[in-house]
Amino acid sequence: MLSSQARDLDDSQRENIFHTRCIIQGKVCSLIIDGGSCTNVASSRLVSKLNLGTKTHSRPYKLQWLNEGGEMVVNKQVEIPFSIGKYEDVVLCDVVPMEACHLLLGRPWQFDKRANHDGYSNKFSFTHKERKITLAPLSPSEICEDQVRMRKKREQERKE
DSSP states (O other): GGOOOOOOOOGTTTTTTEEEEEEETTTEEEEEOOOOOOSSEEEEEHHTTTHHHHHHHHEEEESSSSSOOEEEEEEEEEEEEEEETEEEEEEEEEEOOOSSSSSSOOOHHHHHHEEEEEEEETTTEEEEEEEEEEEEEOOOOHHHHHHHHHHHHHHHHHHO
């Protein structure tokens, strides 16, 4: 009987990390906020596609968990100007080959913004330039659409 109770998947954010879209150099990009990440990350694909200038990382480090290619050295950083609605900001990110999203805001961004996460609604709120900002997540179906679109673009580029 319990299984017969239909529920709209878009109602619950219980099991979702925060996904949204942002604008970087006039392009719509995917963004994740993940308090479990100890750094802000920009995908190397984003940096390459938008011709963003990088700089040498002040404290290079090794990563092993991001891809199946084994250990890699993170030795580049990039400043990313982005906007989400009326919220505009610039964030310093490590550059890594990542396919989950274009821009990942981790614990450093949350700390710097003193952002509060409402786990029930999956919204982030903070003050930026004396304005209260609240960021709402995409629905699970919108996230799925974005992931499919990103995968198709990667596959198309590999064929070219």
